[in-house]
Amino acid sequence: QLDMAKYFSFLVGQEVKPTDKVVIYAKNYFEKIGAVIAATSKEVLQNYIVMQTIRNDLRMVPAPLHVVRDTFGNGMGWDYSSRDGSACIQRTLERLKFATAAMFAQDRFMAKDRAEIEDLIKNIKKSFEITLPNMEWMDDATKAAALEKVGLMLSQIGYPDWITDVDKLDAYYANVDITLNEFANTINLGRAAFQNNVKYYGLPVDRNRWRAVDNPTLAGAYNEENQNVLVLFVGILQEPFYGYHYPKALLYGMIGSLISQIFVHGFDEIGHKYNGIGQSVDWWTQATAAAYDEKAQCYLDQYNNITVRGGKTQVNGEFTLGENIADNGAVVIAYNAYRLYREMGGKDETLPGLDLSSNQLFFLGYTQNWCARVTDDFMKVILMYDYHSPNVVRGEVPLMNSKRFAQTFKCRKGSRMNPEERCQMWPTF
Numbered sequence: 001q002l003d004m005a006k007y008f009s010f011l012v013g014q015e016v017k018p019t020d021k022v023v024i025y026a027k028n029y030f031e032k033i034g035a036v037i038a039a040t041s042k043e044v045l046q047n048y049i050v051m052q053t054i055r056n057d058l059r060m061v062p063a064p065l066h067v068v069r070d071t072f073g074n075g076m077g078w079d080y081s082s083r084d085g086s087a088c089i090q091r092t093l094e095r096l097k098f099a100t101a102a103m104f105a106q107d108r109f110m111a112k113d114r115a116e117i118e119d120l121i122k123n124i125k126k127s128f129e130i131t132l133p134n135m136e137w138m139d140d141a142t143k144a145a146a147l148e149k150v151g152l153m154l155s156q157i158g159y160p161d162w163i164t165d166v167d168k169l170d171a172y173y174a175n176v177d178i179t180l181n182e183f184a185n186t187i188n189l190g191r192a193a194f195q196n197n198v199k200y201y202g203l204p205v206d207r208n209r210w211r212a213v214d215n216p217t218l219a220g221a222y223n224e225e226n227q228n229v230l231v232l233f234v235g236i237l238q239e240p241f242y243g244y245h246y247p248k249a250l251l252y253g254m255i256g257s258l259i260s261q262i263f264v265h266g267f268d269e270i271g272h273k274y275n276g277i278g279q280s281v282d283w284w285t286q287a288t289a290a291a292y293d294e295k296a297q298c299y300l301d302q303y304n305n306i307t308v309r310g311g312k313t314q315v316n317g318e319f320t321l322g323e324n325i326a327d328n329g330a331v332v333i334a335y336n337a338y339r340l341y342r343e344m345g346g347k348d349e350t351l352p353g354l355d356l357s358s359n360q361l362f363f364l365g366y367t368q369n370w371c372a373r374v375t376d377d378f379m380k381v382i383l384m385y386d387y388h389s390p391n392v393v394r395g396e397v398p399l400m401n402s403k404r405f406a407q408t409f410k411c412r413k414g415s416r417m418n419p420e421e422r423c424q425m426w427p428t429f
Contacts, residue, residue, distance in 0.1 A: 152276030253365025
């Protein structure tokens with residue numbers, strides 16, 4: 001067995017006692033890894049570590065391996081070539097993430113943008129609170145706990161403020177030695193990021209602090225369930241997902257539904273294991289858990305019967321269940337937030353040249369999020385390893401389950417987009 005206390009003490013640079021509590025995301029892995037290491041030669045372990053390091057960035061492989069790398073990349077729809085310098089730019093964004101985020105944010109994310117996203121999140125929370133009494137699968141005790149959790153939920157929008165302070169930014173990279181050796185630079189920057197993260201070990205949790213592993217330049221967002229924080233990178237708060245000049249219907253349908261998707265995770269089969277400040281406390285009652293499972297079964301059965309690529313491949317409804325429920329919740333909650341915005345006096349804006357109502361524009365914005373060109377090989381990888389359904393499924397099925405969508409577009413009853421039976425978890429205004 002591995003001496004985990006000794007191992008973690010080495011990593012964090014201070015004593016980690018056997019009695020210290022450690023959050024483990026793969027308990028089964030740690031229970032078995034000791035036996036695997038003991039039964040494996042040092043040579044194989046060394047080769048494995050080197051291979052995993054290289055795998056993290058296939059652009060670093062030496063010239064003799066470029067053919068293998070590019071063959072793999074072409075099948076996945078990835079381009080590792082650097083003829084136009086884009087690969088070098090990408091590596092800079094990844095390795096010097098906070099420095100590049102500071103430069104990017106100064107030009108592409110203004111105070112008015114942050115204020116608008118803050119208002120949008122407020123409306124998402126408020127609309128959730130308004131519809132909470134109609135959440136039939138939650139009992140009163142669970143609804144009270146959910147209401148408390150919404151009130152305690154925080155948001156990190158764009159980037160950490162400290163990166164715009166030159167002195168603090170210089171201090172963050174003070175121990176990084178940049179050379180002409182790309183591999184060495186990658187290792188040095190990774191080590192610095194790790195050190196900047198573990199220095200907080202043993203200190204009280206600060207729910208407002210951004211994680212050192214976050215890269216604000218990425219087009220991403222997530223729910224940090226163990227702190228009850230919504231994290232939105234400046235990289236995703238850009239066109240096509242967000243634009244300050246967008247009509248509000250489009251804004252709520254696009255970035256609003258993406259935010260609502262991660263919001264839902266705070267109240268699903270994972271989120272119920274963490275309370276309002278991120279502590280490991282299950283706030284669902286047994287009755288609520290049973291009712292949720294009954295609702296979830298509908299989604300499981302529905303997605304299990306969905307095929308893509310002309311019926312050639314099938315979605316795994318069980319593997320993708322949590323994200324499928326969140327996708328369906330995203331449409332409903334974002335729509336509710338938009339209706340709340342309108343009820344509070346918000347403008348009924350449309351787009352010139354399009355004969356679409358504001359409600360139709362909302363749903364158009366939602367489904368536009370999932371437009372993508374996907375190769376057959378990459379689709380196979382998505383279906384095997386991704387907890388999300390393929391984009392085409394994410395763009396269509398939640399709308400099939402939406403009564404508001406069918407009403408808005410006057411879909412014929414019994415048609416594909418207005419089926420006789422629907423799966424519904426979240427109540428609509």
